[in-house]
Amino acid sequence: MAAIYSLYIINKSGGLIFYKDYGSAGRMDTNDSLRLASLWHSMHAISQQLSPVSGCFGIELLQADTFDLHCFQSLTGTKFFVVCEPGTQHMENLLKHIYELYTDYVLKNPFYEMEMPIRCELFEISLAQAVQKERVSLLGR
Amino acid sequence: MQFFGGTEISPSPPVPTASGNNGNMMYIFNRNGVCLLYREWNRPLKTLSSQQDHKLMFGLLFSLKSLTAKMDPTSAEKGNLGVPQLPGQGCSFHSFRTNTYKLSFMESPSGIKLILVTHPRTGDLRDSLKYIYNLYVEYVVKNPLYTPGTPIRSELFNKTVDQYVRGLGTELAVMLCKKPSYVCVLAD
Numbered sequence: 001m002a003a004i005y006s007l008y009i010i011n012k013s014g015g016l017i018f019y020k021d022y023g024s025a026g027r028m029d030t031n032d033s034l035r036l037a038s039l040w041h042s043m044h045a046i047s048q049q050l051s052p053v054s055g056c057f058g059i060e061l062l063q064a065d066t067f068d069l070h071c072f073q074s075l076t077g078t079k080f081f082v083v084c085e086p087g088t089q090h091m092e093n094l095l096k097h098i099y100e101l102y103t104d105y106v107l108k109n110p111f112y113e114m115e116m117p118i119r120c121e122l123f124e125i126s127l128a129q130a131v132q133k134e135r136v137s138l139l140g141r
Numbered sequence: 142m143q144f145f146g147g148t149e150i151s152p153s154p155p156v157p158t159a160s161g162n163n164g165n166m167m168y169i170f171n172r173n174g175v176c177l178l179y180r181e182w183n184r185p186l187k188t189l190s191s192q193q194d195h196k197l198m199f200g201l202l203f204s205l206k207s208l209t210a211k212m213d214p215t216s217a218e219k220g221n222l223g224v225p226q227l228p229g230q231g232c233s234f235h236s237f238r239t240n241t242y243k244l245s246f247m248e249s250p251s252g253i254k255l256i257l258v259t260h261p262r263t264g265d266l267r268d269s270l271k272y273i274y275n276l277y278v279e280y281v282v283k284n285p286l287y288t289p290g291t292p293i294r295s296e297l298f299n300k301t302v303d304q305y306v307r308g309l310g311t312e313l314a315v316m317l318c319k320k321p322s323y324v325c326v327l328a329d
Binding site for chain 2: 005023024032036042046048055056057060063067
């Protein structure tokens with residue numbers, strides 16, 4: 001049973017630049033994942049407008065019936081979010097770690113074009129390791 | 142279908158879980174998106190007119206619901222994104238949290254949407270929303286003078302909801318709520 005279902009990275013204008021599935025039921029085609037990503041971007045922005053007090057930075061955690069969605073927004077507006085089992089802990093740390101990997105392996109890659117889909121082998125490898133480690137630590141609970 | 146365990150209003154509301162969590166505001170929408178009730182307790186920041194605000198809130202909930210229905214990782218057959226769904230159909234959500242507030246959401250089988258906005262560190266409010274739904278059934282639906290689909294103008298309902306939400310999280314108020322005050326009110 002997968003603790004983490006999928007990972008999305010969206011750029012500051014809501015375009016999906018990275019998507020990885022770790023075992024959700026049913027296939028999601030590329031168009032659907034793009035649409036979901038931009039929908040999330042808008043919902044994130046609207047949630048800031050509806051805040052009763054000032055200083056809102058958008059949704060951090062969405063608790064649905066069958067999954068939790070944890071979102072982390074970097075200072076530059078890039079959003080990272082994972083879909084995981086309800087009640088999964090330490091997702092904020094995982095997201096921050098993924099952000100570090102992103103800065104190290106994607107942003108420092110001279111061939112990477114900003115705001116474009118991520119195609120970096122090293123990033124994918126270290127990401128797989130990070131998620132694997134997270135899953136192992138979850139199994140060890 | 143018995144949905145929330147009988148029509149009898151539960152005599153003792155669920156005990157709130159966290160502390161220091163006075164509510165910010167509450168919305169009730171019907172299935173058509175009409176705002177039946179808006180209550181506000183603590184809202185220093187207001188950027189929109191109330192009508193725009195209600196529209197935005199309903200739109201947010203509607204879209205988040207279609208997002209969760211499409212994203213649901215446990216079901217293989219999810220349909221297309223944005224296809225309207227009946228209440229109870231598809232994967233819904235019960236709360237989301239930002240750094241400044243937490244929004245708890247409940248939808249009844251008839252499409253009544255209850256939204257409670259509270260402090261971000263509030264615990265699970267699903268039982269509290271069910272209790273408020275019970276209040277709605279008792280004070281609004283059972284009121285013969287109420288026309289369905291129109292804004293709720295029941296002083297009694299407002300007062301009871303205010304009292305309940307203000308009490309969320311404070312020990313004293315929990316005790317007050319445990320006293321079945323609605324019985325006295327109905328007997329008047």
